[in-house]
Amino acid sequence: MHDKTLTELARSLAAGEFSSRELTQHLLGRTERLDATLNSFITTTPEQALASADAADTARSKGEAGPLSGLPLAYKDLLCTQGVRTTAGSRMLDNFIAPYNATVVEKLAESGTVSLGKTNLDEFAMGSTSETSHSGPTKNPWDLTAVPGGSSGGSAAAVAAGLVPAAIGTDTGGSIRQPAAFCGITGLKPTYGRVSRYGIIAYASSLDQAGPMARTAEDCALLLSAMAGHDPRDSTCVARGVPDYCAELDAPLNGLKIGLPREYFGAGLDPRVEAAVREAISVYESLGASVHEVSLPHTHYAVPAYYVIAPAEASSNLSRYDGVRFGYRCDNPTDLIDLYKRTRAEGFGTEVKRRLLMGTHTLSEGFFDAYYKKAQQVRRLIRQDFLDAFEEVDVLMGPTTPTPAFDLGANMDPVSLYLQEVYTIPANLAGIPGISVPAGMAGKRPVGLQILSSHFTEARLLNIAHQFQQATDWHRQRPAFAEETL
Amino acid sequence: MALEHADVQRAAHLARLGLTDNEAAGYVDDLGRILEMVDKLQSLNTEGIAPLAHPLDATQRLRADEVTEKDQRDHFQHCAPAVADGLYLVPRVVE
Numbered sequence: 274m275h276d277k278t279l280t281e282l283a284r285s286l287a288a289g290e291f292s293s294r295e296l297t298q299h300l301l302g303r304t305e306r307l308d309a310t311l312n313s314f315i316t317t318t319p320e321q322a323l324a325s326a327d328a329a330d331t332a333r334s335k336g337e338a339g340p341l342s343g344l345p346l347a348y349k350d351l352l353c354t355q356g357v358r359t360t361a362g363s364r365m366l367d368n369f370i371a372p373y374n375a376t377v378v379e380k381l382a383e384s385g386t387v388s389l390g391k392t393n394l395d396e397f398a399m400g401s402t403s404e405t406s407h408s409g410p411t412k413n414p415w416d417l418t419a420v421p422g423g424s425s426g427g428s429a430a431a432v433a434a435g436l437v438p439a440a441i442g443t444d445t446g447g448s449i450r451q452p453a454a455f456c457g458i459t460g461l462k463p464t465y466g467r468v469s470r471y472g473i474i475a476y477a478s479s480l481d482q483a484g485p486m487a488r489t490a491e492d493c494a495l496l497l498s499a500m501a502g503h504d505p506r507d508s509t510c511v512a513r514g515v516p517d518y519c520a521e522l523d524a525p526l527n528g529l530k531i532g533l534p535r536e537y538f539g540a541g542l543d544p545r546v547e548a549a550v551r552e553a554i555s556v557y558e559s560l561g562a563s564v565h566e567v568s569l570p571h572t573h574y575a576v577p578a579y580y581v582i583a584p585a586e587a588s589s590n591l592s593r594y595d596g597v598r599f600g601y602r603c604d605n606p607t608d609l610i611d612l613y614k615r616t617r618a619e620g621f622g623t624e625v626k627r628r629l630l631m632g633t634h635t636l637s638e639g640f641f642d643a644y645y646k647k648a649q650q651v652r653r654l655i656r657q658d659f660l661d662a663f664e665e666v667d668v669l670m671g672p673t674t675p676t677p678a679f680d681l682g683a684n685m686d687p688v689s690l691y692l693q694e695v696y697t698i699p700a701n702l703a704g705i706p707g708i709s710v711p712a713g714m715a716g717k718r719p720v721g722l723q724i725l726s727s728h729f730t731e732a733r734l735l736n737i738a739h740q741f742q743q744a745t746d747w748h749r750q751r752p753a754f755a756e757e758t759l
Numbered sequence: 760m761a762l763e764h765a766d767v768q769r770a771a772h773l774a775r776l777g778l779t780d781n782e783a784a785g786y787v788d789d790l791g792r793i794l795e796m797v798d799k800l801q802s803l804n805t806e807g808i809a810p811l812a813h814p815l816d817a818t819q820r821l822r823a824d825e826v827t828e829k830d831q832r833d834h835f836q837h838c839a840p841a842v843a844d845g846l847y848l849v850p851r852v853v854e
Binding site for chain 1: 805808
């Protein structure tokens with residue numbers, strides 16, 4: 274059962290091959306046995322999961338099952354889940370039981386899905402290795418000496434290891450696409466505003482977006498159809514109809530114009546990654562697409578602009594952790610300032626503090642224009658690069674990451690690590706959707722192909738990714754770790 | 760733009776983040792290198808370019824000024840570190 278895609282599981286449930294309870298029990302058992310090694314979950318919720326599975330089985334017996342009824346999934350521990358611990362991977366929220374559900378959680382629960390629990394992540398989603406979590410690092414199931422990527426590393430590792438067929442992640446600078454690439458799964462970052470951010474613990478509000486992580490583009494389409502849509506509780510969530518993202522999956526790719534940004538194939542790109550990506554692009558040519566070189570001239574300003582904008586927004590968003598209303602509070606504060614300063618000193622980890630200091634500094638008097646305003650101007654230039662490119666081509670393709678997964682504990686310096694996000698960050702700054710699909714291997718570690726398209730064209734993006742998966746079987750490869758017979 | 764120890768301590772105070780002198784010294788180093796990377800932005804001419812705050816250039820949506828949420832104070836205070844009589848407790852502010 275754990276080898277099937279979400280779509281295959283939906284068919285099996287509908288055909289009565291097994292019940293949602295049987296499926297849920299099987300996956301919970303695997304998680305109990307395998308996750309001691311992997312550490313992909315922070316919290317599992319077996320009792321609630323079995324209750325939801327039973328409810329889905331009952332609905333099915335009454336003929337009331339929907340397309341997602343009884344399908345198991347997991348949430349990055351950044352999404353609020355009512356009555357369930359929601360930690361953001363931080364000591365600050367180690368004791369936090371969310372009093373309400375994120376809109377995405379609410380929508381997927383209403384669709385009849387079964388949540389198995391909350392997955393590991395970099396603290397407050399700030400990182401690209403999942404090593405900054407207060408709950409300890411997650412391992413990559415393809416190679417236990419590698420990181421799964423981040424920040425949605427727990428979600429990616431759990432799907433890759435066959436602990437859950439799909440998981441929800443969030444992507445501020447690549448946090449869905451990069452771990453999807455490192456773990457050999459499919460991950461979609463929707464257009465900014467496509468999915469509600471309500472109840473998702475904020476990192477950088479003008480960049481954050483939640484999306485599906487699963488084995489296939491088809492599975493992502495199924496989930497996005499249920500996740501997307503207007504939410505009066507998030508003023509940045511657009512009021513725009515939600516298409517059936519599964520409807521166009523089979524459309525042929527004849528005449529598709531693919532742009533290869535020359536800046537995405539330059540220095541720093543691992544030759545094994547480049548070879549896999551170029552091979553994937555030749556598959557598209559065989560499917561009837563044409564390939565054109567394009568330029569996104571401001572690409573190399575994206576990481577610097579992001580590391581002004583994201584920490585600035587974070588420094589504002591994380592001011593709410595004050596030891597007063599929820600979360601961690603230091604012992605015996607002497608006065609209010611001591612309460613704030615010690616609570617935050619003891620509650621936050623090193624990377625979060627680094628970004629809070631960076632954001633506070635660049636927003637402070639005398640520095641604002643040189644940093645924040647400048648970065649926002651550059652952000653417009655980066656978005657314009659994409660708008661210009663999409664006048665010439667339908668989609669852009671390139672590697673999701675310059676290298677395969679890093680070694681666990683490599684302890685890279687912050688700037689080197691930030692620069693690894695060069696191919697994913699521009700899409701967040703521009704607000705466009707992007708997907709990473711498995712496209713090969715570099716030794717034991719997977720390689721991801723990234724596909725980017727213009728605002729609100731997720732249906733086309735999923736169609737293009739799906740057609741690749743009809744022609745290749747990288748998405749069907751499983752790590753030896755997942756095959757373990759336990 | 761170079762970063763001094765005092766800049767880090769100033770940011771830490773503004774962010775209400777307790778830092779020892781040793782920790783601050785480590786961040787002077789880190790943030791210095793990050794700012795060096797960020798300074799690449801200064802080489803771009805952005806004169807006349809409007810800052811982009813929202814990727815879709817959307818403006819804040821307004822809604823009717825009506826009460827839409829019910830009072831859930833007790834529910835929300837369940838997760839607070841210290842409350843009494845429906846109020847959040849903090850160290851004494853006024854002597």
